[in-house]
Amino acid sequence: MHPTGFASLRFAAQVKRRPLGCSFLLTLMSKRKETITQQAVTPYHIFHRVPPIKSSEIERRAKMSTSKSSFWKRIYVAAVVITTVVIGTIGAVPLSTASASSVNEQTISQDVKILLSDYSMYLSNGQIFRPAYYTVEMEKLIQERRAYYDEFFNVGLHINLLQIKSEFLVDEKTTEKRDGDTIHVHITEKVTLLGTPKISSSKEYPLIQAAYWAISETDDTRVKNALENFIENMSEGVNESIRDGVEIAFIVHHDIVIKAGDKGQFQFISDSFTDKSNDNIEGNDNVAWSDNEFTRSKPDLTRMPDYIIYNTTIEEIGKWLLDDYSRSYREDREYLATETYNRQNARSYINTYTSNPNGKYCPNTSVPQDKTKYNPYYIAQEPCVDCVNYVSQAIKAGGYQTDNTWKPYTYAWINTYGLRDYLLYTKEVGVWYSNLTSLQVGDIxxxxxxxxVVMVGAVSPHRYSGHTSDRKIYSWNSSLTRYMHILEIPGG
Structure with missing residues (x-):
């Protein structure tokens, strides 16, 4: 038990004789709250970390004060039981395993927490536990959400969806407003989707098959070597997805309307939501309501990288690869740089010092950011503009050395145009590619x-990592349209 867990027990032993009614309980919990506040521990944290007190512990503590009258013993034991029940009840319907010191326990009422917990279970499991909580249209919405996530994985990513995990997060953006019998809730949800590729071997991956085709169509030794490296890197990424599975997280912002009935019953009336952000302008998960009906705004799943990969002929993809890699690695090309770029090291870095934050944002914005995951060696760029700084760090981790133009925190290091021009014209290690299918991990x-700007962090399906918005192996989206390959210098 947390050391503050017995704060209310000490208080209970000191109270004056009075009826054990609601006012006593309120005073007891008020004193408990004061004690917790003094020790800088949030109530939400306590509710989720304090385990129920065993009956043996209750008996032991009741015997601690043998000099007291039996009446006071009964008061003491009753106080322990009441405190345990209160804590256990609140902890029985956790809204989220996440907690933060800035969260006020009154942000979301207990009634709403219970409803949201049921919503999460319904979306996650597909089983409705309390039908009275939902209108017919809300039931349709949750079933539609499950079907959409399955379609997103199967069509857009070529992945079999195995599991949906929903978690509502109480954070600094969370609000609950009551207007008569209507409750308006603004809250963030983290939806985690887990799946596995439909292929069982990297040899089945179309990009690898296309690279072999491209090798057979060229006599240029450098180009052949570059395509062989492409196959090696792709094989490693595909095998990782097959072995470990695929996890995609959506951070979804909800505006929920709940009605309170005459008999204390509650019911979801509508739920509008979106996951739009600065790095995903169109969003992947958008629902609006009008005239008591919902409408989903779907992205074009046929434009997603892995849909294109699996629905284009091997020869066509092979031609794209051959064109891109011939321009980059032909034998008559000269290189200014002498370093070797290890894209696996860059990939490892870009996937390490970031996260998909649980309810943490840049100050005064809705941009996800959790600087506790950042590399402390570097200074995060403010306000909320750390994307280029982070990509530059990853490129350096890949092996390219800093110079007077490109180093922390020069224009070329922290500005998108600066980094673009440095890689293209100063260092001459950046090459524009016409197709995302030609990019590997470590490309941007x-x-x-x-x-x-972001960096490719995984393949099969293509995913990226970056800062502000903080993303870790996040699903690709249509906002990212300019593709730059970073050269591995032959003989470097």
């Missing part, structure tokens, strides 16, 4: 207006 992608 910009948004169309150069407002953001």
């Amino acid at each position: 992608a910009f948004t169309g207006n150069y407002s953001h």
Whole structure:
């Protein structure tokens, strides 16, 4: 038990004689709250970390004060039991395993917590436990969400969806407002989708088959070597996805309407939500409501990288690869750089010092950020503009050395245009590719207006990692349209 867990017990032994009613319980819990606050521990943290007190512990503590009257012993034991029941009841319907010191326990009422917990279980398991909580349209919505996530995985990612995990997060953005019998809740949900590739071997992956085709179509030794490296890197990434499975997380922002009935019953009326963000302008998970009906705005899943990979002929993809890699590695090309770029090291770095934050944001924004996961050696760029800084760190981890132009925290190191121009024209190790299918882990992608940059962190399916928005092996989206390959210098 946490050391503050017995705060209310000490208080109970000191109270004056009075009826054991609701006012006593309120005073007891008030004193408990004061004690916890003084020790800088949030109530939400306590509710989820304090285990129920065993009956043997209750009896032992009741015997501690043998000099007291039996009446006071009964009061003492009753106080312990009441405290245990209160804590156990609140902990029985946890909204989230996450907690933060900034969270006020009153942000979300207990009634709403119970409803949201049921919603999460319904979405996660597909089984409805309390039908009275949902209108017919809300039931349809949750079933539609499950079907959409399955479609997103199967069509867009070529992945079999195995599991859905829903978790509502109480954070600094969470609000609950009551207007008569109507409750408006703004809250963030983390939806984690788990699956496994439909292929059982890297040899079945179309990009690897296309690379072998491209090798057979060229006599250029450098190009052949580059394509062989492509096959090696792709095989490693595909085998990892087959072995470990695929995890995709959506951070979804909800506006939920709940009605309170005459007999204390509650019911979900509507739920509008989106996962749009600065690195995903269109969003993958968007639902709006009108006239008591919901409408989903779907992304075009046929534009997703892995849909294209599995629905284009091997020869066509092979031509894309041959064109891109011939421009990059032809024998008559000269290189200014002499270092060797280890894209696996870059990939490892970009996937290490980031996260998919649970309810943490850049100050005064809705951009996900958790700086506790950042490399403390570097200074995060403010306000909320650390994307280029982080990609530069990963490129350096891949083996390219800093110089007077590109080093922390020069224009070329922290600005999208600066990094682009440095890689293309100064270092001459960046090459534009026409197709995402030609990118490997350790390569980078910009948004169309150069407002953001990320690095490829995984394949099968293609995923990326980056900062502000903080993403860790996140699903690719249509906002990332400029593809840059970073050269592995032959003989470097």
